[in-house]
Amino acid sequence: MTIFDIFTLLGGLSFFIYGMGQMSGSLEKIAGEKMEVFINQLTKNKYIGLAMGCILTIAIQSSSAVTVMLVGLVNSGLMDIRNTIGIIMGSNIGTTITAWIMSLVGLSSDNPFVRMLKPESFSPVLAFIGIALMMLSKSQKRKDVGNALLGFAVLMYGMMLMSGSVAPLANSPAFSKILLLFNNPALGILAGLVVTAIIQSSAASVGMLQALSMSGGITYGMAIPIIMGQNIGTCATSLLSSIGVGNNAKRVSVIHLSFNLIGTAAFLLLFYALHSIFDFQFVSHGINPAGIALCHSIFNIGTTALLLPFSEQLVKIASFIIKTKPEEQIAFLDERIFATPSIAVRECYKLSVEMGEKTGASVQKAIENFHNYSVELSESIDKMEDEIDLYEDHIGSYLVRLSQSSLSVNDNRKTAKMLHTIGNFERISDHALNLVESSREINEKKIEMSEEVISELGNLEKAITEIIQMTVMAYETTNIPLAEKVEPLEQVIDMLTETIRLNHINRLQKGDCTIERGFVLADLLNNYERISDHCSNIAVAILEADADAFDPHEYLRQIKTLDNPRFRKMFNTYKEKYGA
Numbered sequence: 001m002t003i004f005d006i007f008t009l010l011g012g013l014s015f016f017i018y019g020m021g022q023m024s025g026s027l028e029k030i031a032g033e034k035m036e037v038f039i040n041q042l043t044k045n046k047y048i049g050l051a052m053g054c055i056l057t058i059a060i061q062s063s064s065a066v067t068v069m070l071v072g073l074v075n076s077g078l079m080d081i082r083n084t085i086g087i088i089m090g091s092n093i094g095t096t097i098t099a100w101i102m103s104l105v106g107l108s109s110d111n112p113f114v115r116m117l118k119p120e121s122f123s124p125v126l127a128f129i130g131i132a133l134m135m136l137s138k139s140q141k142r143k144d145v146g147n148a149l150l151g152f153a154v155l156m157y158g159m160m161l162m163s164g165s166v167a168p169l170a171n172s173p174a175f176s177k178i179l180l181l182f183n184n185p186a187l188g189i190l191a192g193l194v195v196t197a198i199i200q201s202s203a204a205s206v207g208m209l210q211a212l213s214m215s216g217g218i219t220y221g222m223a224i225p226i227i228m229g230q231n232i233g234t235c236a237t238s239l240l241s242s243i244g245v246g247n248n249a250k251r252v253s254v255i256h257l258s259f260n261l262i263g264t265a266a267f268l269l270l271f272y273a274l275h276s277i278f279d280f281q282f283v284s285h286g287i288n289p290a291g292i293a294l295c296h297s298i299f300n301i302g303t304t305a306l307l308l309p310f311s312e313q314l315v316k317i318a319s320f321i322i323k324t325k326p327e328e329q330i331a332f333l334d335e336r337i338f339a340t341p342s343i344a345v346r347e348c349y350k351l352s353v354e355m356g357e358k359t360g361a362s363v364q365k366a367i368e369n370f371h372n373y374s375v376e377l378s379e380s381i382d383k384m385e386d387e388i389d390l391y392e393d394h395i396g397s398y399l400v401r402l403s404q405s406s407l408s409v410n411d412n413r414k415t416a417k418m419l420h421t422i423g424n425f426e427r428i429s430d431h432a433l434n435l436v437e438s439s440r441e442i443n444e445k446k447i448e449m450s451e452e453v454i455s456e457l458g459n460l461e462k463a464i465t466e467i468i469q470m471t472v473m474a475y476e477t478t479n480i481p482l483a484e485k486v487e488p489l490e491q492v493i494d495m496l497t498e499t500i501r502l503n504h505i506n507r508l509q510k511g512d513c514t515i516e517r518g519f520v521l522a523d524l525l526n527n528y529e530r531i532s533d534h535c536s537n538i539a540v541a542i543l544e545a546d547a548d549a550f551d552p553h554e555y556l557r558q559i560k561t562l563d564n565p566r567f568r569k570m571f572n573t574y575k576e577k578y579g580a
Contacts, residue, residue: 005165006165008161008162008164008165009161009162009165011158011161012157012158012160012161012162012164012165012211013158013162013199013204013208014158015154015155015157015158015161016155016158016162016204016207017158017199017201017204018151018154018158019151019152019153019154019155019156019157019158020098020151020155020201020203020204021151022147022148022150022151022154023147023148023151023152023155025147025151025406026144026145026147026148026151027059027148045086046082046085046086046308046311047086047308048086049083049084049085049086049087049090050086050087050089050090050093050304050308051086051090052086052087052090053066053086053087053088053089053090053091053092053093053094054090054091054093054094055090055094056087056090056091056094057090057091057093057094057095057097058094058097063091063092063094063095063202063234064200064201064202064234064237064238065340066087066088066091066094066340067088067091067237067238067241067252067253067256068237068238068241069337069340069343070084070087070088070252071238071241071242071249071252071253071334072241072249072333072334072335072337072338072344073334073337073343073347074246074248074249074251074252075246075248075249075334081248081251081252081255081315081318082311082312082315084252084255085255085308085311085314085315086308086311088252088255088256088259089259089303089304089307089308090304092231092259092260092300092303092304093297093300093301093304095202095203095234095300096293096296096297096300096301098203098206098207099203099206099207099210099289099292099293099296099297100290100293100297102156102203102206102207102210102289102293103210103288103289103290103292103293104156104289123152123153123156123157123160124153126149126150126152126153127149127150127153127154129146129149130145130146130147130148130149130150130151130152130153131146131150132146133145133146133149134146134147134150140408140409141408141409144408158207162207162208162211165211182222182225182226183221183222185224185225185268185272186225187225188222188223188224188225188226188228188229189225189226189228189229189232189264190229191226191229192205192209192225192226192227192228192229192230192231192232192233193229193230193232193233194229194233195208195230195233196229196230196232196233196234196236197233197236200234200236200237200240201234202230202231202233202234205230205233206227206230206292206293206296209223209226209227209230209292210289210292210293211289213286213287213288213289213291213292214288214289216286217286218286218287219283219284219285219286219287220282220283220284220285220287220291220295221283221284222287223287223291223292223295224268224271224295225268227292227295227296227299228263228264228267228268228299229264231260231263231264231296231299231300232257232260232261232264234260235253235256235257235260238252238253238256238257239253239257241253247322247323249334250322251315251318251319251321251322252318254317254318254321254322255314255315255317255318258314258317258318259303259307259314260303262303262307263299263300263302263303263306263307264299266303266306267299267302267303333347333348333351333394333395333398335398335401338401338402338405341402341405341406341407341408341411342407342408342411344398344402344405345402345407345411345414345415348395348398348399348402348415348418349414349418351391351394351395352391352395352418352421352422352425352475353472353475353476354391355388355391355392355395355422355425356421356425356471356472356475356476357472357476358384358387358388358391358429359388359425359426359428359429359432359468359472360468360469360471360472361384362381362384362385362388362428362429362432362433363428363429363431363432363435363464363465363468363531364465364468365377365380365381365384365432366381366432366433366435366436366439367435367461367464367465369381369435369436369439370435370438370439370442370457370524373439373440373442373443378436378439378440381432381433381436382433382436384429384432385429385430385432385433388425388426388429389426389429391422391425391426392422392423392425392426395418395422396419396422396423399415399418399419400419402415403415413545414545416541416545417541417542417544417545420537420538420541421475421538421541421542424534424535424537424538424541425534425538427530427534428468428531428534428535431527431528431530431531431534432527432531434523434527435524435527437523438520438523438524438527441520442520445516447516447517447520449517449521450507450517452503452507453500453504453517453521456496456499456500456503457500457524459496459578459579460493460496460497460500460525460528460578461528462578463489463492463493463496463532463574463578464493464528464531464532466489467486467489467490467493467531467532467535468531468535470482470485470486470489470535471483471486471535471538471539474486474538474539474542475538475542478542478546480542480543480546483539483542483543484539484543484566484567484570485570486535486536486538486539487536487539487540487567488567488570488571488573488574489532489570489574490532490533490535490536491571492571492574492575492578493528493529493532494529494532495575496578497525497528497529500521500525501522501525504518504521
């Protein structure tokens with residue numbers, strides 16, 4: 001093997017890893033929406049988890065990304081450790097598809113239909129289609145499809161380069177002597193483990209083994225232990241990702257490692273026990289890429305069938321190895337989920353919905369506190385405001401870092417909407433706290449509001465209650481018709497607050513009200529008005545994220561001038577409802 005062949009082998013490996021990264025990244029974008037659905041449908045049923053893990057890994061062509069995502073989700077408290085077991089096992093099965101695709105390199109036939117299945121036949125076609133989609137298409141989804149096709153073509157080209165570079169090894173006595181070492185199963189396991197751990201890709205290490213098998217010097221007896229080692233070595237990625245996380249997240253990595261260690265021990269013991277009895281002749285026969293893919297699949301499917309019924313025991317093993325210790329405060333979200341950006345966006349969205357619900361609850365409590373003041377209720381609202389501040393800090397920082405990842409167009413819109421919305425939720429909670437301060441002042445100074453003012457405020461508070469509930473619901477469900485109702489109600493609230501101010505001035509001129517009451521009333525009205533303004537901002541963000549071309553300024557201009565017939569109808573409905 002010449003120095004040129006060595007560089008060709010390294011170049012082929014580089015193409016392979018780069019192509020795999022491009023393909024899996026693009027497939028993750030394409031499958032992003034479906035991945036969200038899969039994650040949302042996770043249940044305690046390990047068989048459903050098994051199917052989901054398999055489908056997710058086939059979709060994004062990376063079992064490592066799925067496992068790292070699970071570590072992040074568990075560390076963030078978003079998933080129970082028991083729900084991860086089926087997914088881990090499913091991802092091990094799903095990753096075998098890559099080996100079957102790469103085995104096409106070994107096809108050999110004069111049949112034109114079979115020849116079309118060879119990578120050198122279809123890879124150039126896929127590369128051409130991919131680059132055409134990337135350059136000519138305006139749709140981001142089509143561009144992602146093109147990038148995935150181009151990545152696959154580069155991957156297969158790298159595989160062919162590796163295969164070609166090792167061809168001279170078939171007649172190399174030195175290489176034959178080295179291969180003899182791998183007749184020792186322990187050395188085979190160690191070799192597969194080390195190589196896979198270094199390059200952190202079981203697909204790449206299996207691809208290298210398939211390329212070497214085409215030299216004709218690799219037998220089934222050599223390949224089987226190496227494949228076992230590769231399955232253990234792929235755990236290196238999840239083990240590295242578990243550094244600095246909580247105990248349960250560490251246990252996810254331990255379960256992944258335990259699955260492959262136990263599977264390897266059981267498989268090899270069974271295989272060599274049967275070999276000693278039946279003397280398998282194929283052990284000394286040369287293995288080809290398809291044979292490697294078959295062994296890879298048999299191991300992962302067999303190990304899953306063996307260990308899936310003992311899922312609870314795997315959790316106990318992990319809990320025994322990772323002793324329970326007092327957990328440090330867990331962050332809201334874990335950056336390890338960045339490996340699957342669409343999942344990270346979805347989990348951010350869930351937390352932002354929680355933030356919105358807490359914000360709505362704080363406004364409701366503040367209104368209740370105004371009419372029935374209590375120290376306990378005031379303190380609970382103050383605590384909620386601190387929690388909402390924490391939500392904004394964690395989600396906002398996380399989204400800013402996440403936005404630097406390669407996001408799909410849809411996920412970019414969601415991220416922009418969330419960044420806009422969480423700020424408005426936090427401002428609303430500030431105004432709820434201001435309402436508490438006004439209630440405290442009324443209570444401490446024994447200020448009594450007239451029945452007329454209480455009646456006027458009651459009408460306004462009903463409108464505020466409706467607009468905050470409507471805004472949170474519209475955000476949570478992305479309900480566009482509901483979001484369109486927010487601005488008309490906001491305009492009616494502006495009219496209500498202005499009317500109450502004018503009525504107060506009239507009472508003040510008649511001597512029916514005091515300046516002190518007026519200051520407190522002004523604070524109440526300002527906070528109610530600002531709450532409705534922030535609800536309007538959120539509604540506009542929802543509408544803007546829904547449309548490809550949306551001009552919020554033009555939308556608000558039409559509303560202000562009542563040019564929009566639908567708005568005019570909703571405005572008049574709310575005006576009549578609240579007597580504005």
